[in-house]
Amino acid sequence: MRLGLDVLFLRHRHRLRGKRIGIVVHPASLDRQRRHAIERFASASDFRLTAIFGPQHGLRGETQDNMIEWEGWRDPKLGIPVFSLYGATRMPTPEMLADVDVLVFDLQDxxxxxxxxxxTMALCMKAVAREGREMIVVDRPNPIGGVHVEGPVLQQGFESFVGMFPIPLRHGMTVGELARLFNEAFGIGCRLQVIPMEGWRRDLWYDQTNLLWVPPSPNMPTLETATVYPGMVLVEGTLLSEGRGTTRPFELIGAPFIDPDRVAAELRAEKLPGVFFRPCYFQPTFHKYAGQLCGGVQVHVLDRARFKPVLTAVAFLKAIHRLYPEQFQWRPPPYEYVFDRLPFDILAGTDRLRQQIVEDRPLREIEESWRADLERFRPLRRAYLMYA
Structure with a gap:
């Protein structure tokens, strides 16, 4: 298969010729020959690379957590600016785009x-529209496949840098498809060109593509992490450990007060599809409970086609809230620059899910409560899908 980056240079190079190019990249921005996008663009003679932009976690992927900002610099080898889109601003400023004709986005989602x-892509599109520039999104695989959608759809009033438009937690789309959705359905209206991949299918998982897995962020070390992440990221909205500071973030979840066997038994009784909960202990080296022994479970995905990450995470949170009502706590603000709402609600995109957990509503009822919004989202999504 060919990535959008490969296809851009192979079939659409004329879109770059003679122009000043800015690129939005990170460590995972490799082509199928494992060459980094910076190398590809900097070595070209028929156009000029004039600016590099990096997202959250830094151009080099070194910053760990949310709201850990980084500053740009001037690249000593290329003599061009490296701009931070996770610092003083998260949207390119007019000054950042002053020497850019075309902004190329190539981040692994x-x-x-x-x-x-x-x-970051949506804000770049807005900046390009504002400045009258052109945006090219070179597409990459959705590593957990492009078939399934799950979880609550973002509700009005809960917008943030972790959700600007009404899409579900697991959206089942590629970045290129999302760019088209954002631009047309949600009204960004920039001059956009999406360069599709060749040879990718919706049913493919990342380990079926023969592409090298490069962690797109420090706590996304493996495809297994990405598989559980659509649900287990909700644990960030509590004072439970989501496993940061261990070698298995988002797979190891717990806290010092948790009895692993008791929680594992509760979860197994739910008979959730495609997953096994192994009682375990772990000791984070940083982040929540650094240096403390935590009890909890490891989430082992046995059948990823049947596994429901969001429902699984809700089952875990319900179990902990039910078993340890005095110790369970929701994380206080701020979270991703939102100071007036609970982080859990920002992550969920609604306060309804938190209320359902507190009320210990049945899992089936919670899942059913997502259905109407998901059914409205599916036809909208379908209109922007580019792959079979």
Whole structure:
């Protein structure tokens, strides 16, 4: 298969010729020959690379957590600016785009609404529209496939940098498809060209593409992490550990007060599809409960086609809230620059899910409560899908 980056240079190079190019990239911006996008653009003679932009976690992928900002610099080898889109601004300023004719976006997403790269893309599109420039999005696989959608759809009033438009937690789209959706259905209206991949199918998982997995962020080390992330990211909205500071973030979840066997038994009784909960202990080296022994579970996905990450995470949170009502706590603000709402509600895109967990509503009822919004989203989504 060919990535959008490969197809751009192979079939659409004329779109770049003679122009000043800015690129939005990170460590995972490799072509299928494992060459980095910066190398590809900087070595060209028929156009000029004039600016590099990096998202949350930095151009080099070194910053760990939300609201850890980084500053840009001037690249000593290329002699061009590196601009931070996770610092003083998250949208390119007029000054940043002053020497750019075409902005090329090439970030690897993980298929979850709250992963911020798609919102960096949306803000870049808005900036390009404002400045009268052109935007090219070179497409990449959704690593967890492009078939399934799950979870609550973002509700009005809960917009943030982890959700600007009404899409579900697991959206089942590629960045290129999302760019078209954002531009047309949600009214950004920039001059947009999406360069599709060749040879990718919706049913493919990342390990079926023969592409190298490069962690797109520090706590996304493996495809297994990305598989559980659409649900387990909700644990960030509590004072439970989501496993940051371990070698298995978002797969190891727990807290010092949790009895692993008791929680695992509760979860197994739910008979959730495609998953096994192994009782375990872990000790984070940083982040929540650094240096403390935590009890909890490891989420082992046995059948990823049947696994429901969001429902699984809700089952875990319900179990902890039910078993440990005195110790369970929601994380206080701020979260991703929102200071007036609970982080859990920002992540969920609604306050209804938190209320359902507090009330210990049945899992089936919670899942059913997502259905109407998901059914409205599906035909909208379908109009922008580019792959079979």
């Amino acid at each position: 993980v298929g979850t609404r709250v992963y911020t790269y798609i919102w």
